[in-house]
Amino acid sequence: MRIFYSEDHKLRDAKTELHGGLLVTPFEGPFRAEWILAAVREAGFSDVVSPRPQGLETALKVHDAGYLDFLSKVWRLWKASGAEGEAIATSLPVRRSTQRIPNDIDGMLGYYANATETSITDGTYEAALSAMRCALDGADWLNAGNRFAFALCRPPGHHAGIDLFGGYCFINNAAVAAERLIEHGAKKVAILDVDFHHGNGTQDITYQRSDIFFASLHGEPANAFPYFWGYADEIGAGAGEGCNANYPLPRDTAWQAWSAALADALARIKASGAEAIVLSLGVDTFERDPISFFRLTSEDFSRMGAMIAAAGLPVITCMEGGYGVPEIGLNVANVLMGLEA
Ligand code: OKP
Ligand code: ZN
Numbered sequence: 001m002r003i004f005y006s007e008d009h010k011l012r013d014a015k016t017e018l019h020g021g022l023l024v025t026p027f028e029g030p031f032r033a034e035w036i037l038a039a040v041r042e043a044g045f046s047d048v049v050s051p052r053p054q055g056l057e058t059a060l061k062v063h064d065a066g067y068l069d070f071l072s073k074v075w076r077l078w079k080a081s082g083a084e085g086e087a088i089a090t091s092l093p094v095r096r097s098t099q100r101i102p103n104d105i106d107g108m109l110g111y112y113a114n115a116t117e118t119s120i121t122d123g124t125y126e127a128a129l130s131a132m133r134c135a136l137d138g139a140d141w142l143n144a145g146n147r148f149a150f151a152l153c154r155p156p157g158h159h160a161g162i163d164l165f166g167g168y169c170f171i172n173n174a175a176v177a178a179e180r181l182i183e184h185g186a187k188k189v190a191i192l193d194v195d196f197h198h199g200n201g202t203q204d205i206t207y208q209r210s211d212i213f214f215a216s217l218h219g220e221p222a223n224a225f226p227y228f229w230g231y232a233d234e235i236g237a238g239a240g241e242g243c244n245a246n247y248p249l250p251r252d253t254a255w256q257a258w259s260a261a262l263a264d265a266l267a268r269i270k271a272s273g274a275e276a277i278v279l280s281l282g283v284d285t286f287e288r289d290p291i292s293f294f295r296l297t298s299e300d301f302s303r304m305g306a307m308i309a310a311a312g313l314p315v316i317t318c319m320e321g322g323y324g325v326p327e328i329g330l331n332v333a334n335v336l337m338g339l340e341a
Contacts, residue, residue, distance in 0.1 A: 075124065086120065
């Protein structure tokens with residue numbers, strides 16, 4: 001297992017998240033990657049490398065060019081507008097509204113947002129690029145014939161859609177990794193999203209594609225973010241019909257029910273003919289996660305890794321969520337050890 005990690009994640013250090021009617025310190029902060037890196041090193045994973053500089057050519061196959069351009073300039077335009085705080089979207093296009101892109105930065109922010117909890121700051125784009133590069137190098141590690149890579153991506157990516165940011169995500173690292181595997185010749189790749197939250201951005205990107213099978217296990221959208229995506233009847237469309245599998249699960253779901261859904265997802269992935277798995281790993285399914293409602297234990301994360309490895313495919317793991325508690329490090333290390341066991 002080679003681990004791809006960039007210090008540049010620290011460039012994303014927002015001071016605000018809109019939560020419960022207050023601007024609070026974000027749940028998604030630099031401490032997360034530091035704790036996870038320390039725990040995986042502690043567990044004996046010592047092959048940690050920095051990603052190479054790479055451009056946007058692969059990202060442009062999964063994201064809209066205007067969206068990536070927006071990400072690159074939003075902070076400068078926001079500051080130039082005279083705003084004093086971090087950039088927070090307040091006006092979003094909705095049912096029956098126009099979908100034209102405003103010139104004004106406040107309007108543009110809303111156009112590209114799928115949620116408003118996520119503030120954009122100086123350095124956010126650079127950090128998102130560094131996370132993307134971890135995913136790209138992780139994918140290339142598999143392309144070189146290795147079985148396991150861990151891209152310690154921060155910020156995470158699975159809520160970032162074709163032209164949408166939100167849910168702490170800006171560039172969809174897992175989708176970029178899948179695209180890089182396809183560039184190298186894979187005919188079919190699976191993205192398996194085990195974060196507590198539905199991977200709506202990944203679904204958005206892959207929904208009409210037949211070359212990426214997407215499966216997500218998550219809190220049922222009627223009761224959990226991102227609320228407007230993730231139902232079981234979302235099965236893909238057009239060429240991608242049948243290539244999207246959602247497993248919405250209720251409050252207090254523990255290993256028995258969760259692992260039954262995982263077994264089904266893995267069977268569908270095998271049946272799809274996928275040549276590799278991109279694992280969107282969130283450990284916010286943990287019983288003491290501060291913003292989620294599943295009941296997995298630290299031992300369950302080892303079982304999770306072992307079950308996924310038993311599918312027999314190469315796996316690039318991309319870090320997604322997992323918050324608040326020190327166990328996030330142990331839980332990630334347990335997945336990685338389970339994979340290699
Ligand atoms: C990101 B990842 C909070 C509602 C919004 C956003 C959660 C983003 C999770 N009041 N919460 O999937 O772990
Ligand atoms: Zn999550």
